[in-house]
Amino acid sequence: MTPAVFAGADTHADTIHVAAIDGYGRDLGDGEFPTTPAGYRDALAFLASFGSVQVFGIEGTSSYGAGLAVVARTAGIAVREVIRPEATVRRMQGKSDLIDAYQAARAAMTGRAKTAPKAEDVEGLRALLSTRRSAAKARTAAMNQIHAQLITAPVEIRERYRKLSDKRLIDALAACRPGSRGGVVATVLLGLKMLAQRHRFLGQQIELLDDQLRGLVAAINLNLISARGIGPVTAAQLLLTAGGNPERLASETSFAALCGTAPVPASSGKTTRYRLSRGGDRHANSALHTIATVRMASDPRTREFVATQRAKNRSNPEILRILKRAIAREVFKLLQNPNALTGIADLRRIRREKNLPIRVVVEQLGTTLNHVSRIERGVAFDREFTQRYRTWLQAA
Incomplete structure (x- = not known):
């Protein structure tokens, strides 16, 4: 009978250190391999030389260990995400690639590492969402620069453009001809023209990224993006928070806590109340906040609910807390049924x-x-x- 083996890996940019232990926690062997396809195959072959690998605990399955995790799962090995040891453990036992690899193996054996790695398709969402977020920040920065420069611009420029809306301002500045002017006016106009063109280019990038996100999210969970008030950006963020694996979450309560929407008691004396949680994934919390504000503005049922709560003298933060908790509950159910919505092709x-x-x-x-x-x-x-x-x- 092939002996059962539990493996662990400490991962870095250029190397991985793997270790194997048996079912009794005894060290079997370790080795260092390069972070290349050949290195990953050699690492798995090295671990298999000790027996049948039951569980493979890997640090950083979403970063340095992503490639190794994919190869291991393809080989049919159960992979688990390992969290780096606590500071107290590191102080007592020391820190090295060898020690961390054996710690990862023991975490896999004892069940301390029980979280499945995030799905590969969600990593595409992560890349697009990160790019969109930086593009949106840069576009906002460009618009802020335009408004700031208009304040100190020559009177001729300031009076001509100061009353235009943002869209008309961008169109006018992007089409202006600084070369037809002279002196400081031409120089300032050139700077404003470049900023306007940058703003327009970033806007085009954001539209393209939104289209790509919409298609990816629909392929992963059409039911989620079809819910009222949930767009491609908020849906992508919620999928990332859930890790692309709803089974990673034990209940909708745990998902609410993960999103920072679990109510926190804030009572004192005769006053009984709850406040918004400041923990959890703040990007997910922001996504739920966006969904709540969209529904407050456009969803009749939500607007009726808000009116009822205001009649009870509840403040806007309290109403938002209740709404975000309810939306988290709804999102959790949608994550559990990604294909519940009938297609629209017909x-x-x-x-x-x-x-x-x-x-x-x-x-x-x-x-x-x-x-x-x-x-x-x-x-x-x-x-x-x-x-x-x-x-x-x-x-x-």
Whole structure:
């Protein structure tokens, strides 16, 4: 019978150090390998020489250990994310690649490392979302620079552009001709023109990234992006927070805590109240905040709920806390059922087969032509409207 082996790995940019132990925690051997496809294969072959690897604990499965984790999972080995040892353990036992590799193996054997690594498809979301976030910050910075420069610009420039809206300001500055002027006016206009062109270019990048995010999120969890108030950016962030693996979360309560929406008691004396949590993933918390504010502005049921809560003298922060907790509960259920929503590819075909003009759909369902068109083309997703639209088509 092949002996059971538990493995661990301490990962770095150029090397990985792997170690193997048996079921009794006894050291079997360790080795260092390069972070190359050949190095990963050699590392797995080295571990397999001791027996059948049951669980492989790897530090940094989303960073330096990502490549090793993929190769190990492809080989059919159960991979678990290992968190670096606590400071007290490191002070007592020391710190080295060898020690960390054996610690990772023991964490895999004892079950201390029980979290599955994040799915590969979610890493694409991470790359696009990070790029979009930096593009949005740079675009905001460009607009702030434009407004700041207009304050100190020559009177001729300031009076001409100061009253324009942001969109018209960008269009006007991007199309201006500094070469036709002279002196300081030409120099300042050139700087403003470059900033406006940068702002426009970053806006185009953001639109392209949004389209890419929308497609990726729809492929991973169409049900999530189809919920009211959830767009491609917020959906991508929530998928990243969940790690692409809803089974990583034990319950919707744990997901709420992960998003920083679990209510925290803030009572004193005769006053009983709760406040917003300041823990958890702040990006996920921001995504839930965005969804809540969108629904407060456009969702009739949410607006009715807000009015009811304000009648009870609840403040906006308290209402947002309740809303974000409820949205976290809804999102958790959507993460558990990624394919619950029926596809939309056949909606346009059914409408045309029944010879129904799109204006009739708009009139009957109380929506807009653009909304119906975007739903039919798969550019936008709206679970509630799609279900209502399908039911109406079937009855028409």
